[in-house]
Amino acid sequence: MNDPTHVYADRWADPRLIFDGLTDDYDRYRPRYDTGALRDVLAYAGDVATLLDLGCGTGILTRALRPLAPDAAIVGADPGADMIATAAEASPAALELRWLTCRAEELPFADTSLDLMTVGQAAHWFDRPRFYAECARVLRPGGTLALLYNNRVRGEPVDAVQDALFSELCPGYTRSYRDFDAQAELAAERHARDVTVQTTPWTWEKSIADYIGYVRSTSHHKVACRHRPEAEVVARYAERLAPLADGQGTLRAPYETVVTLARF
Numbered sequence: 001m002n003d004p005t006h007v008y009a010d011r012w013a014d015p016r017l018i019f020d021g022l023t024d025d026y027d028r029y030r031p032r033y034d035t036g037a038l039r040d041v042l043a044y045a046g047d048v049a050t051l052l053d054l055g056c057g058t059g060i061l062t063r064a065l066r067p068l069a070p071d072a073a074i075v076g077a078d079p080g081a082d083m084i085a086t087a088a089e090a091s092p093a094a095l096e097l098r099w100l101t102c103r104a105e106e107l108p109f110a111d112t113s114l115d116l117m118t119v120g121q122a123a124h125w126f127d128r129p130r131f132y133a134e135c136a137r138v139l140r141p142g143g144t145l146a147l148l149y150n151n152r153v154r155g156e157p158v159d160a161v162q163d164a165l166f167s168e169l170c171p172g173y174t175r176s177y178r179d180f181d182a183q184a185e186l187a188a189e190r191h192a193r194d195v196t197v198q199t200t201p202w203t204w205e206k207s208i209a210d211y212i213g214y215v216r217s218t219s220h221h222k223v224a225c226r227h228r229p230e231a232e233v234v235a236r237y238a239e240r241l242a243p244l245a246d247g248q249g250t251l252r253a254p255y256e257t258v259v260t261l262a263r264f
Contacts, residue, residue, distance in 0.1 A: 016079040016101075018125075019057070022217050023086035027058035029213035031150045033120065037200050037257050038068055044196075044261050045116045045144040048072045052114050052138075054104055055079075055122025059087030059097070061148065065118065066095045072115075077102050078122075105130040109138040120148045124178045128185060136191035139264040145192070147182050147260040153201075158253040161240050162215065169224035169233060182260040192262040200257040211251050212237045 019026060042048060048069050053062040056076035065074060075098045078084050088099045102108050104119075104126040117139060123131075135145050152159040166173045186192045206214070215221055215237055224233045245251050 016081065018219050018222075019080050019217075020082040022219075022222060023058055023080075023082050025213050025217035026083075027060065027086055027090050029210055029217055030057075030060055030121075031204055031214070031255065033061055033064055033148060033150065034200055034202065034257050035064070035068070037148070037198065037259055038064060040198060041118065041144075041146045041148075041259060041261065042068055042116075045146070046142075048115045050114045051075070051116045051118070052077060052107075052109065053118045053120070054107075055119050055125065056087060056099075057083050057121070059091050059099070061118060061120035062087065062097055063091055063095060066097065074098070075100060077107075079103050105134060107134045107138050111137055112140045112143075114138050114143055115140060116144045116146065118146045118148060121150065123147045123182065124180065128180070132186070132189050132192070135264050136189075141264075143264050145186070145262050145264060149258045151256050151258055153254040153256060156254045157244050158211075158241070158251055161244060165236060165240055166220045166224070169228065169236065170220050171223070171227065173220060173223075186260065186262040189262075191264050193264075195260070195262045198259045198261070200259075202255050202257065204253045204255050205250055206253070207249055208238060208241055208245050208251060211241060211253070 049072055051065065051069060051072045051074045053065065053074065053076045056062045056078045057080075059076050062074060062076035074096075076084070076087055077100050078087070079101060081101055084099050084101050091097050100108070104122075117135060139145065152162070163175070183195055183197050186195045212234060216234070221233065241251060
């Protein structure tokens with residue numbers, strides 16, 4: 001990244017390594033994507049023969065797309081070798097998914113070779129102007145870019161506690177690098193058109209243990225554990241989150257799935 005304000009600049013030297021060591025928790029505990037929202041993406045895209053799920057992590061979105069696009073050639077790509085190794089291990093061969101490591105700004109695909117590109121929980125890590133230029137190159141005329149986010153509703157109790165914890169445990173903690181307006185950015189791109197945003201509210205219900213598993217999968221947890229023993233960090237999570245659970249030990253965190261779509 002060239003932006004000195006981006007998280008890469010002072011907290012991670014190499015974006016390929018951000019989630020190394022976190023992939024098991026990532027694959028097990030990260031929230032999944034609403035099937036209806038994914039159907040809407042495919043309906044917007046139309047005929048999809050080639051699909052790239054970029055920033056695929058451990059393949060959560062990639063695998064979810066397979067039954068909805070059974071005839072498409074689907075590739076999951078991520079800069080993290082640990083992520084891709086976990087994705088390949090977690091995905092049955094019968095799904096016929098292909099995996100590769102690459103950066104969003106340098107895609108190893110031919111010009112106009114893709115019908116649909118999905119990006120789940122990852123666009124904030126990209127150098128987006130360079131990435132959008134790659135979209136214009138590799139998507140066929142009329143091809144679709146879909147940026148998907150499962151976002152905690154900010155200010156709600158679980159979100160507020162998690163945010164406060166990371167503020168206390170992670171030197172230099174910020175969420176500002178996620179505060180970009182994808183709709184405005186794409187509307188300003190000369191190669192993009194028909195930009196639309198779809199938002200679906202939902203509630204994530206998880207046990208405290210499972211929610212802590214999700215928190216352990218975050219890049220901020222990795223930073224926190226650079227400064228304190230992991231057992232201490234996890235104990236702090238449990239101490240602060242427990243009062244928010246109901247009598248059965250269930251946390252309820254309001255979420256929104258936000259999908260930004262554009263044709264190139």
